[in-house]
Amino acid sequence: MKSYFYIEILSFFGSLLAGGFFLLCLLVLGLLNHYEVDLYLGLFLMILVFVVSFVFNVSKRETLGPVVFSFLNQGFCLFLFGVQKTFQPKDTSFLLLFLFFQLIFFFFVSNPIQRFLSPILFFVFASVLLFEYQLLYFFPLLTTVCLCLLLYFSLPKKAPEPFHHLPYSLGISLLLLVGFSFFPELKEIPWVSKSQSIVLLLAGSYLLYKELVPKISNFSFLLFFIFYILIFFPTIQTPGILTSSFLFLLGFARGYSVLFYLAWVSFLLFYFGFYYDLETTLLEKAKLMIASSMLIFVAYLFLRFSSLGKRR
Numbered sequence: 001m002k003s004y005f006y007i008e009i010l011s012f013f014g015s016l017l018a019g020g021f022f023l024l025c026l027l028v029l030g031l032l033n034h035y036e037v038d039l040y041l042g043l044f045l046m047i048l049v050f051v052v053s054f055v056f057n058v059s060k061r062e063t064l065g066p067v068v069f070s071f072l073n074q075g076f077c078l079f080l081f082g083v084q085k086t087f088q089p090k091d092t093s094f095l096l097l098f099l100f101f102q103l104i105f106f107f108f109v110s111n112p113i114q115r116f117l118s119p120i121l122f123f124v125f126a127s128v129l130l131f132e133y134q135l136l137y138f139f140p141l142l143t144t145v146c147l148c149l150l151l152y153f154s155l156p157k158k159a160p161e162p163f164h165h166l167p168y169s170l171g172i173s174l175l176l177l178v179g180f181s182f183f184p185e186l187k188e189i190p191w192v193s194k195s196q197s198i199v200l201l202l203a204g205s206y207l208l209y210k211e212l213v214p215k216i217s218n219f220s221f222l223l224f225f226i227f228y229i230l231i232f233f234p235t236i237q238t239p240g241i242l243t244s245s246f247l248f249l250l251g252f253a254r255g256y257s258v259l260f261y262l263a264w265v266s267f268l269l270f271y272f273g274f275y276y277d278l279e280t281t282l283l284e285k286a287k288l289m290i291a292s293s294m295l296i297f298v299a300y301l302f303l304r305f306s307s308l309g310k311r312r
Helices: 005-029 035-059 064-087 091-108 112-133 136-153 166-182 190-212 218-235 239-254 257-277 282-305 307-311
Strands: none
Touching: 035 064, 064 091, 064 112, 091 112, 112 136, 112 166, 136 166, 136 190, 136 239, 166 190, 166 239, 166 257, 190 218, 190 239, 218 239, 239 257
C-alpha cells in the first residue's frame, strides 16, 4: 500500500530526531570523543541499514524508506567524522572516499530517495575533485558521461522500477555540471565551456533528428535545425542555456513533465546569468534579450503545435 507523502516526511524527521537523541546520548557518555568508536559505529550503522533496506524492499513497506535514508546518512556522517579525525586524510582522499560510498549506496541500498540523490552528489563532488586536482580540462568529459547516461536511461523501459528517478537526478546533475561555467576558474579557460556547449548542441541535434524526422518533412526539420543553431550559437559561452533547451526537448519528446518544467526554471536562471555577464551596453543587452526571447517563443510554438507536442 502506498503511503501518503506527509507520513513519509514525518517518518524522516522522526528518525532524524531519534538518531539525534542517540548521538546526544553518546556525546553525554563521552563516547564520541573516541574517534575510532565513531568510525566503527558509523560503519556498523551503515551495514545494518544495508540489511534493513533489502528487507524493506521485499516487504514493500514504503513508510520505512525515509527512515532508512535518514539512518543511513547519519551513520555515513558519523563514519566520515571518525575517518577525518582518526586518519586526517587529504581533501582529495576524503572526496574519493565520499564518491566510493555514493556508488555503494546507489547500487546496494534499496531506497529510492538515496538512489535519487547519489548520482547528483557523485557528479557534484566529482567536479569538486577536478577543482582540487586542477583538472578543469576534464569538465567536458564529465559532462559527456552524464549526458550519455541521461539519454540512455530516459529511453522507455531503460530505467527499471528501483531506478525510475534516474532521469530526473541525471538531469539535475547535468544542470549543476554546466553551472560551474560561472566559476572564475572556468571563465579563465573559455574553451572548456564552449566544449560543453558543443557537446550539448550535438546531443540536442541528435534528439531533434530522432524525434522530429519521423513526424515532419525533411525540409521542415532542416529549417527548424537552422533556427535552433541560430538561437543558441550566441550563447555558446554559457552551456547552461543549451542544457536547459536540451532538457526541454527531452521532456517534450519522452514525456518527462518534471524535466520539462525544470528546464524552464533553469533556462531563466542561466539566461539572466548570461545577460549579466555580457560585456556590452544595457541597450545592446536589451535588444539581444528581446530578440532571443521572441525566437525562443516561436520555437516553443512550433514544438507545442507540431505532431510531437500533440502526442503529449
